[in-house]
Amino acid sequence: xxxxxxxxxxxxxxxxxxxxxxxxxxxxxxxxxxxxxxxxxxxxxxxxxxxxxxxxxxxxxxxxxxxxxxxxxxxxxxxxxxxxxxxxxxxxxxxxxxxxxxxxxxxxxxxxxxxxxxxxxxxxxxxxxxxxxxxxxxxxxxxxxxxxxxxxxxxxxxxxxxxxxxxxxxxxxxxxxxxxxxxxxxxxxxxxxxxxxxxxxxxxxxxxxxxxxxxxxxxxxxxxxxxxxxxxxxxxxxxxxxxxxxxxxxxxxxxxxxxxxxxxxxxxxxxxxxxxxxxxxxxxxxxxxxxxxxxxxxxxxxxxxxxxxxxxxxxxxxxxxxxxxxxxxxxxxxxxxxxxxxxxxxxxxxxxxxxxxxxxxxxxxxxxxxxxxxx
Amino acid sequence: xxxxxxxxxxxxxxxxxxxxxxxxxxxxxxxxxxxxxxxxxxxxxxxxxxxxxxxxxxxxxxxxxxxxxxxxxxxxxxxxxxxxxxxxxxxxxxxxxxxxxxxxxxxxxxxxxxxxxxxxxxxxxxxxxxxxxxxxxxxxxxxxxxxxxxxxxxxxxxxxxxxxxxxxxxxxxxxxxxxxxxxxxxxxxxxxxxxxxxxxxxxxxxxxxxxxxxxxxxxxxxxxxxxxxxxxxxxxxxxxxxxxxxxxxxxxxxxxxxxxxxxxxxxxxxxxxxxxxxxxxxxxxxxxxxxxxxxxxxxxxxxxxxxxxxxxxxxxxxxxxxxxxxxxxxxxxxxxxxxxxxxxxxxxxxxxxxxxxxxxxxxxxxxxxxxxxxxxxxxxxxxxxxxxxxxxxxxxxxxxxxxxxxxxxxxxxxxxxxxxxxxxxxxxxxxxxxxxxxxxxxxxxxxxxxxxxxxxxxxxxxxxxxxxxxxxxxxxxxxxxxxxxxxxxxxxxxxxxxxxxxxxxxxxxxxxxxxxxxxxxxxxxxxxxxxxxxxxxxxxxxxxxxxxxxxxxxxxxxxxxxxxxxxxxxxxxxxxxxxxxxxxxxxxxxxxxxxxxxxxx
Numbered sequence: 020x021x022x023x024x025x026x027x028x029x030x031x032x033x034x035x036x037x038x039x040x041x042x043x044x045x046x047x048x049x050x051x052x053x054x055x056x057x058x059x060x061x062x063x064x065x066x067x068x069x070x071x072x073x074x075x076x077x078x079x080x081x082x083x084x085x086x087x088x089x090x091x092x093x094x095x096x097x098x099x100x101x102x103x104x105x106x107x108x109x110x111x112x113x114x115x116x117x118x119x120x121x122x123x124x125x126x127x128x129x130x131x132x133x134x135x136x137x138x139x140x141x142x143x144x145x146x147x148x149x150x151x152x153x154x155x156x157x158x159x160x161x162x163x164x165x166x167x168x169x170x171x172x173x174x175x176x177x178x179x180x181x182x183x184x185x186x187x188x189x190x191x192x193x194x195x196x197x198x199x200x201x202x203x204x205x206x207x208x209x210x211x212x213x214x215x216x217x218x219x220x221x222x223x224x225x226x227x228x229x230x231x232x233x234x235x236x237x238x239x240x241x242x243x244x245x246x247x248x249x250x251x252x253x254x255x256x257x258x259x260x261x262x263x264x265x266x267x268x269x270x271x272x273x274x275x276x277x278x279x280x281x282x283x284x285x286x287x288x289x290x291x292x293x294x295x296x297x298x299x300x301x302x303x304x305x306x307x308x309x310x311x312x313x314x315x316x317x318x319x320x321x322x323x324x325x326x327x328x329x330x331x332x333x334x335x336x337x338x339x340x341x342x343x344x345x346x347x348x349x350x351x352x353x354x355x356x357x358x359x360x361x362x363x364x365x366x367x368x369x370x371x372x373x374x375x376x377x378x379x380x381x382x383x384x385x386x387x388x389x390x391x392x393x394x
Numbered sequence: 395x396x397x398x399x400x401x402x403x404x405x406x407x408x409x410x411x412x413x414x415x416x417x418x419x420x421x422x423x424x425x426x427x428x429x430x431x432x433x434x435x436x437x438x439x440x441x442x443x444x445x446x447x448x449x450x451x452x453x454x455x456x457x458x459x460x461x462x463x464x465x466x467x468x469x470x471x472x473x474x475x476x477x478x479x480x481x482x483x484x485x486x487x488x489x490x491x492x493x494x495x496x497x498x499x500x501x502x503x504x505x506x507x508x509x510x511x512x513x514x515x516x517x518x519x520x521x522x523x524x525x526x527x528x529x530x531x532x533x534x535x536x537x538x539x540x541x542x543x544x545x546x547x548x549x550x551x552x553x554x555x556x557x558x559x560x561x562x563x564x565x566x567x568x569x570x571x572x573x574x575x576x577x578x579x580x581x582x583x584x585x586x587x588x589x590x591x592x593x594x595x596x597x598x599x600x601x602x603x604x605x606x607x608x609x610x611x612x613x614x615x616x617x618x619x620x621x622x623x624x625x626x627x628x629x630x631x632x633x634x635x636x637x638x639x640x641x642x643x644x645x646x647x648x649x650x651x652x653x654x655x656x657x658x659x660x661x662x663x664x665x666x667x668x669x670x671x672x673x674x675x676x677x678x679x680x681x682x683x684x685x686x687x688x689x690x691x692x693x694x695x696x697x698x699x700x701x702x703x704x705x706x707x708x709x710x711x712x713x714x715x716x717x718x719x720x721x722x723x724x725x726x727x728x729x730x731x732x733x734x735x736x737x738x739x740x741x742x743x744x745x746x747x748x749x750x751x752x753x754x755x756x757x758x759x760x761x762x763x764x765x766x767x768x769x770x771x772x773x774x775x776x777x778x779x780x781x782x783x784x785x786x787x788x789x790x791x792x793x794x795x796x797x798x799x800x801x802x803x804x805x806x807x808x809x810x811x812x813x814x815x816x817x818x819x820x821x822x823x824x825x826x827x828x829x830x831x832x833x834x835x836x837x838x839x840x841x842x843x844x845x846x847x848x849x850x851x852x853x854x855x856x857x858x859x860x861x862x863x864x865x866x867x868x869x870x871x872x873x874x875x876x877x878x879x880x881x882x883x884x885x886x887x888x889x890x891x892x893x894x895x896x897x898x899x900x901x902x903x904x905x906x907x908x909x910x911x912x913x914x915x916x917x918x919x920x921x922x923x924x925x926x927x928x929x930x931x932x933x934x935x936x937x938x939x940x941x942x943x944x945x946x947x948x949x950x951x952x953x954x955x956x957x958x959x960x961x962x963x964x965x966x967x968x969x970x971x972x973x974x975x976x977x978x979x980x981x982x983x984x985x986x987x988x989x990x991x992x993x994x995x
Contacts (some may be wrong), residue, residue, distance in 0.1 A: 045536050046569075133558065146532075179744050244736040256702045256712035258743055274744060275737040304708055304744060327574055341747040344755055365756040366823035366990055369749065376563050389746045 071143030079137025086137035181300030181311025183268030197285035203228035241278035261301025343388035402473035404856035413447035427873035429459035436619035444641035499550035508549035515628035538570035551589030604653030660856030674810035681816035683707035686770035697778035700768035707746030709932035718767035767835030815847035840939030877953035886936035888963035918953030
């Protein structure tokens with residue numbers, strides 16, 4: 020018989036692990052560190068120059084001549100560096116009485132001159148790119164001209180969804196418990212440069228206050244869809260994020276709506292308050308899954324050893340969270356695990372469990388709609 | 395000398411999450427499905443060997459069918475008594491399938507032809523780079539490096555045409571020096587299928603950075619596409635380069651009696667064969683969690699599209715964003731709070747395996763599915779079209795008909811068969827729900843047969859079709875398809891309540907005659923295995939496929955739903971008034987007995 024497992028998203032929440040981060044340049048360039056170097060998250064480990072923007076100009080059209088005639092009028096050749104407004108080509112007619120000019124639309128290098136199309140390609144000034152280490156750690160591998168791998172002995176908390184790119188800051192926990200919402204009133208200028216950890220929920224007003232006080236990131240249990248869209252300025256489509264142009268990185272650990280942060284997640288983050296964290300909101304929920312993350316280098320200071328806690332199996336008495344309507348977000352205790360599939364209100368026959376809610380009510384839930392709570 | 399008879403066939407489909415095995419046997423002169431088993435696909439840690447999942451799925455089949463197919467870790471051949479199989483075949487989309495990046499010159503011309511070639515070969519097209527894609531060169535380079543495709547297909551230029559531009563695009567590819575997704579140690583396969591005159595320059599440009607394969611130009615002239623050579627090269631490279639890097643495939647390849655096919659290519663193969671053999675037009679759809687694949691065969695031409703971000707779990711929030719929440723909720727027969735639904739949908743996206751528990755959630759899910767199918771079909775119709783960029787001679791009549799080059803091949807009035815698959819269709823608690831979703835999303839016209847592939851064995855049958863057409867066809871019609879019935883939809887000027895058809899049905903239990911008016915949506919009971927002779931006498935200006943005002947007589951077969959008569963008009967309009975809309979949707983659902991109750995959440 021087929022065995023149906025309760026779904027857990029497989030998020031890693033651990034006080035100690037080793038994370039290896041590949042830091043790769045978009046184009047080959049220079050690597051500035053060596054294997055064994057100890058780096059800070061903000062240290063530049065590699066840099067390169069991206070080719071400048073390309074601009075095209077059709078000289079034949081501008082001078083009203085045939086493409087194969089433009090060489091007669093060009094004052095510049097391929098490879099020449101030109102300044103913005105400099106004359107590129109000139110036509111003299113009627114013994115010099117009439118002049119036509121074509122001037123450079125941007126400063127840069129003439130990359131190609133086509134005698135087939137009359138097109139000239141300019142390339143603007145190169146764009147410098149610097150790559151930082153992202154995490155506090157040690158360089159363990161150098162990929163020649165490409166980048167490095169940095170390893171860090173750290174605490175790692177993965178969220179379920181996030182927006183915004185890589186940011187850094189001291190962890191700050193202004194709420195008292197995992198079910199307390201992060202409100203604007205809890206934030207002040209002491210949050211400047213910090214990663215602020217909330218409890219169950221943050222509203223757009225809370226996020227705006229965090230931005231106003233200079234926080235770099237907010238980590239919370241949930242957010243409403245509407246507020247998220249207000250932050251990003253667009254309706255969320257596919258859960259592939261990290262590139263949005265937002266003033267703050269947002270990581271939610273539980274889901275959409277008001278949801279208490281898992282006790283274990285909150286406990287770890289609270290314990291790390293005051294430490295420097297590297298965070299990223301980048302999320303990709305599909306093959307090659309990427310989760311948003313909070314990484315805090317702890318090294319040998321961590322009290323526990325290497326933790327990869329086993330996932331316990333569901334049984335009678337297991338604490339669960341219900342992750343679909345009509346009981347979304349509620350905590351419960353498993354009281355029965357019937358073996359045979361049962362018909363649910365949609366008429367689908369699925370495997371279910373019976374659970375006792377906090378108010379004592381016993382409800383029947385598809386096993387696919389629960390999540391095992393840890394810690 | 396006659397070939398030994400094939401009496402038992404084992405086929406697997408290694409999907410990204412599940413490996414599915416089917417066992418087919420010849421019984422009383424017919425090939426029939428005997429058993430089906432499944433097991434998790436094992437291409438990721440800790441197993442990292444696809445054959446593990448295959449062996450586990452086959453072991454389940456052994457148990458269910460009472461046959462011995464495995465001897466340790468090998469498949470026993472040939473079939474003798476209850477032991478062994480004569481053929482073993484497989485398809486694969488494990489590890490995310492075959493992911494291709496397409497590079498062309500003009501987005502709507504050579505780049506679009508290349509996209510069609512890649513999709514037809516079973517690939518997922520990750521992005522299309524073209525001169526007119528609005529991106530700057532360094533942005534294209536960055537994109538190539540970011541996406542890490544399994545291979546890159548470069549097209550561009552007609553034979554004898556402009557060379558320089560296609561070489562420029564190849565230079566960008568060389569500058570990006572992209573690495574392959576699987577296996578850092580092998581060179582990325584690149585296919586060049588563009589202007590033949592540019593081949594030498596392309597070879598010089600890309601020789602150092604990739605494993606280049608040159609094939610015939612897929613758009614040799616503006617008026618002609620030549621996609622097949624490219625499709626074959628894509629599939630060959632998939633088998634010998636990409637899959638060879640995936641964990642365990644080196645072991646699996648020698649087990650199989652025919653080349654392993656990418657899953658969607660196999661589905662396309664089957665649909666094309668069925669359409670050719672039966673002389674029918676067909677549309678197949680597979681709506682998954684992340685993507686919706688649509689396959690069609692019209693005028694003998696096979697087309698496939700993948701709508702990468704239209705799906706029911708990973709991409710469900712995107713369906714809402716693209717379709718608009720009001721469109722998804724218009725199918726629900728009561729008022730729903732849009733904000734709550736958006737939160738629920740996004741939670742489904744981040745926890746993709748949850749299922750609707752309440753009827754209201756099921757109805758919302760089915761509304762979203764209709765929109766995902768509708769949007770995916772629109773994308774399909776745009777791509778499954780004649781060639782764009784072709785100069786056609788036009789006379790004065792054409793000037794008024796809007797029959798421009800690039801006209802869609804998909805003609806709903808000509809469509810004979812729609813096959814739906816994917817969880818939301820195959821596992822809908824009532825079959826009439828699947829029928830309604832297919833009708834509302836695809837809006838068939840005239841007489842169209844509806845079916846679902848309940849356990850999605852089209853991939854295995856597709857690879858089997860390449861080796862043993864008879865077995866594939868017999869199992870497809872007898873065991874793969876679950877017939878829902880026929881849908882008869884008149885087309886014409888809609889005038890609510892006015893008679894549009896007079897129907898005469900010769901049913902197994904006698905004759906029936908009745909009128910159909912615009913706005914009617916009704917079900918005539920006609921069970922699986924039953925047939926009826928239908929005569930639809932169309933009113934003036936009304937067409938059921940035989941021309942306006944003409945009568946049509948046809949044999950129709952029944953199904954798990956029956957004969958559906960849909961006179962709701964095309965396109966389908968839902969009332970703007972909220973109360974009227976909910977009443978109308980409720981009426982339609984009740985006509986097909988689609989939901990157990992429709993009183994509201």
